[in-house]
Structure formats: structure tokens, C-alpha cells
Amino acid sequence: DAGVTQSPTHLIKTRGQQVTLRCSPKSGHDTVSWYQQALGQGPQFIFQYYEEEERQRGNFPDRFSGHQFPNYSSELNVNALLLGDSALYLCASSLLQLSTNYGYTFGSGTRLTVV
């Protein structure tokens, strides 16, 4: 049973560019959450998707957007990249109705460097 798969693992972009990160949730999971983790910090909640809709959003600008597909996979898009967007981006999947009991399964993350 595959866990959460994220691609790519590493990415270097230039300031002002746009980036798309991808996530395939664990088999059987229907909910995908995205987190940004700066070096030495804890993960910061970006947003959560369920049934192809954004359910909840953290304190991130509109430059950060996402999408969930019918197969539950998800994309995170960041426009007009800033140097401060350099971070590890983590995708976490869960089963919405059971996350109260079982928590999240995380992918290994995408390391984004903006130069």
C-alpha cells in the first residue's frame, strides 16, 4: 500500500516564476492538506482539500492556490515566487471522517528553493 507520494523532490525556481507541486494521497484517503515548513520551523498550514473543494485555509496569500482531482490527488500552485517561499512543502492525507482518530500520513515533501 503506497503512502503519500510527492513530486518533484527538489526544485529550484527563479523569483517571479510560478511553480506546481503534486501530491498523491495514501490509498483510501480522501482529504489532502498542504503545509509549508521553513528551515528550523514547524509546518505551517496552507490549506486543505476535500471533495475537490478547499475546506479551510491558513494565513497564506492568494499567490498560493490548489486543486484536488476526482482521484483525490492534489496540486499546490504558487505564483510570483518570492525568496521567502523557499521551504519544504509537505502534503498530508487523511480520511476526513476518521482523522480525529488517526491523524495524517505525510509525504516526504518537495524542497523548493527560490533564487
Next chain:
Amino acid sequence: SQQGEEDPQALSIQEGENATMNCSYKTSINNLQWYRQNSGRGLVHLILIRSNEREKHSGRLRVTLDTSKKSSSLLITASRAADTASYFCATDGGTGNQFYFGTGTSLTVIP
């Protein structure tokens, strides 16, 4: 802020000793979780404790929760070098299914 805050920020112990780290939070919760992260990789779920539980065990891990003090502790007994990692608590802010992380405790276990 809905985030938990871990204490201490860093902890260094000898192999075989016990490690205790604490988490304080501000809002009401349905549950609180602890995660481990090795060297900037993905987080691994360790244990979840519900707001109506006071203590939970999993192998060498013991978690306590005091909702009146809005605090939790994670005890790792008989630590091993492989326990070296960052440990985060995550609270759901009462939502049940969106989790907010603290800044973590960096644990180093010296062989």
C-alpha cells in the same frame, strides 16, 4: 494562534536515558498528536490522544494530556540513537481534522 508550543527547543541526552518534551496550546481541542521528523523529511505520526483521555502509551512512548492546563507531554523511555529527530505536537483547534504544529523540540540522543 492555534499552534502548540514545544518545550524545550532542544534536548541532548545519553542513550538509555528518558526524554521528556512538553507542549502547550491556547485553544480548545478535540485531539492532540505527536509527530517525529528526521532531518527535514516528512513527518511520521507517533500517537494521538483525545481530549477525554489523560494518558496513552505506545511502545516506549507515553503521552499525557491535561486539558485544564492546555498542555501535553511526550516521554520517550530508554532512548536510542535512532530517536534523534525533531518532535512536534499538533493540535486541531477544535476542528477535529485540520492540525496546527508548533516549532518542535530537537532531540539528540548520544550513543
